[in-house]
Amino acid sequence: xxxxxxxxxxxxxxxxxxxxxxxxxxxxxxxxxxxxxxxxxxxxxxxxxxxxxxxxxxxxxxxxxxxxxxxxxxxxxxxxxxxxxxxxxxxxxxxxxxxxxxxxxxxxxxxxxxxxxxxxxxxxxxxxxxxxxxxxxxxxxxxxxxxxxxxxxxxxxxxxxxxxxxxxxxxxxxxxxxxxxxxxxxxxxxxxxxxxxxxxxxxxxxxxxxxxxxxxxxxxxxxxxxxxxxxxxxxxxxxxxxxxxxxxxxxxxxxxxxxxxxxxxxxxxxxxxxxxxxxxxxxxxxxxxxxxxxxxxxxxxxxxxxxxxxxxxxxxxxxxxxxxxxxxxxxxxxxxxxxxxxxxxxxxxxxxxxxxxxxxxxxxxxxxxxxxxxxxxxxxxxxxxxxx
Amino acid sequence: xxxxxxxxxxxxxxxxxxxxxxxxxxxxxxxxxxxxxxxxxxxxxxxxxxxxxxxxxxxxxxxxxxxxxxxxxxxxxxxxxxxxxxxxxxxxxxxxxxxxxxxxxxxxxxxxxxxxxxxxxxxxxxxxxxxxxxxxxxxxxxxxxxxxxxxxxxxxxxxxxxxxxxxxxxxxxxxxxxxxxxxxxxxxxxxxxxxxxxxxxxxxxxxxxxxxxxxxxxxxxxxxxxxxxxxxxxxxxxxxxxxxxxxxxxxxxxxxxxxxxxxxxxxxxxxxxxxxxxxxxxxxxxxxxxxxxxxxxxxxxxxxxxxxxxxxxxxxxxxxxxxxxxxxxxxxxxxxxxxxxxxxxxxxxxxxxxxxxxxxxxxxxxxxxxxxxxxxxxxxxxxxxxxxxxxxxxxxxxxxxxxxxxxxxxxxxxxxxxxxxxxxxxxxxxxxxxxxxxxxxxxxxxxxxxxxxxxxxxxxxxxxxxxxxxxxxxxxxxxxxxxxxxxxxxxxxxxxxxxxxxxxxxxxxxxxxxxxxxxxxxxxxxxxxxxxxxxxxxxxxxxxxxxxxxxxxxxxxxxxxxxxxxxxxxxxxxxxxxxxxxxxxxxxxxxxxxxxxxxxxxxxxxxxxx
Numbered sequence: 002x003x004x005x006x007x008x009x010x011x012x013x014x015x016x017x018x019x020x021x022x023x024x025x026x027x028x029x030x031x032x033x034x035x036x037x038x039x040x041x042x043x044x045x046x047x048x049x050x051x052x053x054x055x056x057x058x059x060x061x062x063x064x065x066x067x068x069x070x071x072x073x074x075x076x077x078x079x080x081x082x083x084x085x086x087x088x089x090x091x092x093x094x095x096x097x098x099x100x101x102x103x104x105x106x107x108x109x110x111x112x113x114x115x116x117x118x119x120x121x122x123x124x125x126x127x128x129x130x131x132x133x134x135x136x137x138x139x140x141x142x143x144x145x146x147x148x149x150x151x152x153x154x155x156x157x158x159x160x161x162x163x164x165x166x167x168x169x170x171x172x173x174x175x176x177x178x179x180x181x182x183x184x185x186x187x188x189x190x191x192x193x194x195x196x197x198x199x200x201x202x203x204x205x206x207x208x209x210x211x212x213x214x215x216x217x218x219x220x221x222x223x224x225x226x227x228x229x230x231x232x233x234x235x236x237x238x239x240x241x242x243x244x245x246x247x248x249x250x251x252x253x254x255x256x257x258x259x260x261x262x263x264x265x266x267x268x269x270x271x272x273x274x275x276x277x278x279x280x281x282x283x284x285x286x287x288x289x290x291x292x293x294x295x296x297x298x299x300x301x302x303x304x305x306x307x308x309x310x311x312x313x314x315x316x317x318x319x320x321x322x323x324x325x326x327x328x329x330x331x332x333x334x335x336x337x338x339x340x341x342x343x344x345x346x347x348x349x350x351x352x353x354x355x356x357x358x359x360x361x362x363x364x365x366x367x368x369x370x371x372x373x374x375x376x377x378x379x380x381x382x383x384x385x386x387x388x389x
Numbered sequence: 390x391x392x393x394x395x396x397x398x399x400x401x402x403x404x405x406x407x408x409x410x411x412x413x414x415x416x417x418x419x420x421x422x423x424x425x426x427x428x429x430x431x432x433x434x435x436x437x438x439x440x441x442x443x444x445x446x447x448x449x450x451x452x453x454x455x456x457x458x459x460x461x462x463x464x465x466x467x468x469x470x471x472x473x474x475x476x477x478x479x480x481x482x483x484x485x486x487x488x489x490x491x492x493x494x495x496x497x498x499x500x501x502x503x504x505x506x507x508x509x510x511x512x513x514x515x516x517x518x519x520x521x522x523x524x525x526x527x528x529x530x531x532x533x534x535x536x537x538x539x540x541x542x543x544x545x546x547x548x549x550x551x552x553x554x555x556x557x558x559x560x561x562x563x564x565x566x567x568x569x570x571x572x573x574x575x576x577x578x579x580x581x582x583x584x585x586x587x588x589x590x591x592x593x594x595x596x597x598x599x600x601x602x603x604x605x606x607x608x609x610x611x612x613x614x615x616x617x618x619x620x621x622x623x624x625x626x627x628x629x630x631x632x633x634x635x636x637x638x639x640x641x642x643x644x645x646x647x648x649x650x651x652x653x654x655x656x657x658x659x660x661x662x663x664x665x666x667x668x669x670x671x672x673x674x675x676x677x678x679x680x681x682x683x684x685x686x687x688x689x690x691x692x693x694x695x696x697x698x699x700x701x702x703x704x705x706x707x708x709x710x711x712x713x714x715x716x717x718x719x720x721x722x723x724x725x726x727x728x729x730x731x732x733x734x735x736x737x738x739x740x741x742x743x744x745x746x747x748x749x750x751x752x753x754x755x756x757x758x759x760x761x762x763x764x765x766x767x768x769x770x771x772x773x774x775x776x777x778x779x780x781x782x783x784x785x786x787x788x789x790x791x792x793x794x795x796x797x798x799x800x801x802x803x804x805x806x807x808x809x810x811x812x813x814x815x816x817x818x819x820x821x822x823x824x825x826x827x828x829x830x831x832x833x834x835x836x837x838x839x840x841x842x843x844x845x846x847x848x849x850x851x852x853x854x855x856x857x858x859x860x861x862x863x864x865x866x867x868x869x870x871x872x873x874x875x876x877x878x879x880x881x882x883x884x885x886x887x888x889x890x891x892x893x894x895x896x897x898x899x900x901x902x903x904x905x906x907x908x909x910x911x912x913x914x915x916x917x918x919x920x921x922x923x924x925x926x927x928x929x930x931x932x933x934x935x936x937x938x939x940x941x942x943x944x945x946x947x948x949x950x951x952x953x954x955x956x957x958x959x960x961x962x963x964x965x966x967x968x969x970x971x972x973x974x975x976x977x978x979x980x981x982x983x984x985x986x987x988x989x990x991x992x993x994x995x996x997x998x999x
Binding site for chain 2: 368374
């Protein structure tokens with residue numbers, strides 16, 4: 002059973018959905034009252050994202066809208082990397098093999114590609130987004146009972162299922178209490194999650210309606226071993242960032258290649274904001290205040306409104322309205338120059354820049370005739386192992 | 390010990406993302422972190438923490454910073470530490486051990502190989518004691534402070550020998566490359582000329598240049614080269630080298646410009662004469678280095694028009710810096726005792742009209758676009774360099790307070806270029822300029838600054854009433870206009886779209902009048918965050934020594950400008966606060982105190998003109 006035919010041309014990849022996948026999706030889609038809350042988990046490369054997309058398309062006809070809570074900060078579905086977000090989708094996904102950028106209803110800028118850099122904040126963001134979904138889209142409000150619709154939620158999780166990653170998944174499952182859990186397995190058994198309701202203690206088991214589906218990863222070779230595509234995580238992330246910042250331009254501008262986009266970004270008149278009106282928070286490291294501009298120039302930041310905190314926030318970090326590139330700093334005039342697709346009316350409220358470890362793609366900096374000073378030749382980086 | 394970073398060929402391949410904006414920044418950290426001064430070390434550690442936040446910090450820097458930071462907490466290295474803040478010995482050994490574990494693990498790529506850690510470490514020359522400490526502290530007892538402390542010194546030595554020094558050695562020396570290419574080009578230009586002219590003239594030239602510039606290394610080098618070889622096809626060579634330099638310019642614009650200026654700094658005094666005689670192509674007598682510069686710039690700017698703008702920007706900047714350096718107390722360049730300084734300034738100034746003339750030529754041939762500052766630039770794919778004539782005019786007019794005739798020439802040239810008839814008329818009324826005939830640029834002598842300024846003062850008085858009325862009118866509009874313009878008012882949004890923008894690399898900012906990118910200075914000024922115009926003088930002078938910020942500095946709060954410049958971007962912008970630099974005006978050859986009101990009148994006067 003071969004799921005995706007890996008051909009040289011990525012665009013020509015054809016998706017074949019295994020029968021147990023489609024049966025599971027159909028079964029979940031039949032649940033209507035209450036709408037399903039589905040959590041999808043499994044190790045890296047087991048097909049979580051692909052199944053999520055397939056399930057999303059399966060749920061849309063009967064429910065009209067589907068919530069998508071993405072907790073995979075390394076490779077989010079609809080958001081740029083580093084974000085945990087809730088997206089409400091009302092349109093089918095065309096290409097099941099490729100993620101695409103869509104505007105999130107609510108999101109947080111976690112600022113790193115793995116939850117390990119701050120597990121506490123990671124869970125805080127996830128729980129706040131979940132609470133937000135339940136409040137806004139899952140509970141039938143008594144005030145205007147007929148007005149609001151309720152719809153299902155899909156929760157996609159990272160492929161980090163061992164050690165701290167496992168602990169985080171357990172905490173998430175306990176907090177969210179999904180109605181359906183889809184667990185994907187690969188052929189290397191020891192990399193898989195334990196079977197059953199592994200997150201529940203014995204005494205809590207069976208206390209609620211719960212369906213667990215065990216699925217095999219779609220990509221198998223003739224000996225039924227999982228084919229692990231070594232996705233180049235870095236270039237995937239860079240591509241997501243390109244896609245995200247492409248939104249700075251109207252779609253009729255016909256920017257096709259990343260090179261064209263990088264050129265256009267260098268030429269785009271940026272937003273200007275006085276530094277005195279802006280606060281900067283470093284999410285994962287300390288930076289002395291005197292060095293702030295050395296730290297900010299030519300980096301990617303999360304944009305936020307400091308007063309816009311979620312109700313039960315423990316981290317004290319507000320919602321993120323989008324990402325920006327600090328493309329220049331004028332220390333003398335006290336101005337920051339920022340490129341962002343966030344519309345000006347939302348931007349006006351922004352008074353907080355969140356800096357994490359989301360690296361700016363080198364393709365944005367390496368523009369012919371417009372080479373960023375942060376790109377350099379003759380850099381000694383790594384050790385070579387000598388003659389061994 | 391072999392260099393740990395692979396072969397040389399590997400090094401030059403490709404660009405990498407680095408956390409520093411220039412190799413000077415890297416060098417600053419290198420010198421500071423390995424110094425013995427706690428203050429310098431602290432500064433380097435601060436900078437490294439900023440680099441770390443960018444996410445692409447090379448491991449050796451990270452580990453060096455860790456070790457040095459721990460040493461700074463160790464009373465063994467810091468005798469000056471007070472007792473209150475001391476860490477316990479156990480704490481210190483834990484810190485040292487952790488840093489050493491990281492060092493060994495980072496540099497020994499322990500994949501699934503048949504080799505042990507110590508074998509692998511040996512291969513890259515990591516001292517055995519560090520490998521032992523890694524093993525000891527991971528699997529056994531915490532090593533003693535004496536041991537790890539001593540090991541930290543060894544570790545730092547290893548890092549120095551295997552990262553800091555080798556990296557310093559491979560920093561691309563672009564300037565050297567550019568310099569040798571330019572010298573080469575000069576040489577071939579000379580050969581070309583000598584091929585053309587008769588041997589008599591050639592000999593004359595050789596003697597002449599030898600005598601005139603006996604102390605000049607460059608010329609003697611060239612002379613030597615000339616004597617030793619005679620090459621055919623020099624013209625071909627010239628264009629070949631021009632191509633190479635043009636390519637270098639694409640990658641390292643600022644370096645090419647600064648080397649170009651540096652190389653010809655001593656030569657440019659020949660330039661003023663050759664410009665006055667308006668001889669563009671070299672006659673036998675003007676076959677000097679100044680002429681070479683002109684030819685080189687000519688050849689290069691036809692390939693890379695932007696070069697001319699960069700040159701113009703750099704020269705103006707250099708004049709500005711000198712101006713601001715000299716402007717403490719009584720300042721009058723004409724009366725300055727420092728002859729060399731005067732000479733230098735004259736040389737610099739003399740370059741400007743020539744550059745502007747060339748700019749005009751490039752514009753005529755469509756290689757450079759002139760733009761209106763109010764124009765919001767659309768996103769365009771054409772990469773034609775653009776220059777704001779108005780802003781350039783403002784800048785030259787500002788600098789023309791020097792009374793230098795070349796600068797005045799430049800102003801007149803620029804006025805012609807604006808094709809703005811009303812503006813031309815208004816500028817003609819300025820006695821400073823009206824002494825010169827707008828149509829005949831050459832043949833003027835140095836102006837009598839004193840009488841000219843007196844005249845100017847009279848005119849200002851005449852205009853005073855008119856201006857006061859106008860000022861009042863403007864003031865009522867002031868608030869709303871300021872917001873719309875600078876974006877620093879609360880009424881309008883905090884975020885605005887940059888009014889004019891020219892494609893420039895991420896991490897750099899475009900210069901205000903030419904489309905050349907400038908690397909901003911990122912050191913935080915204590916009060917730089919105040920967004921209003923009133924920055925105090927000291928702060929500005931302090932940072933004048935640092936690179937590249939000069940343009941912005943002078944644009945913003947420079948004393949001279951404050952007094953008499955039209956430099957504010959918009960005509961309507963009138964600062965409501967009093968000028969922070971107590972007003973003195975250059976009247977009758979001295980800086981005279983004037984009242985605030987007078988000052989504002991003068992200020993608005995000039996602003997209305999331009």
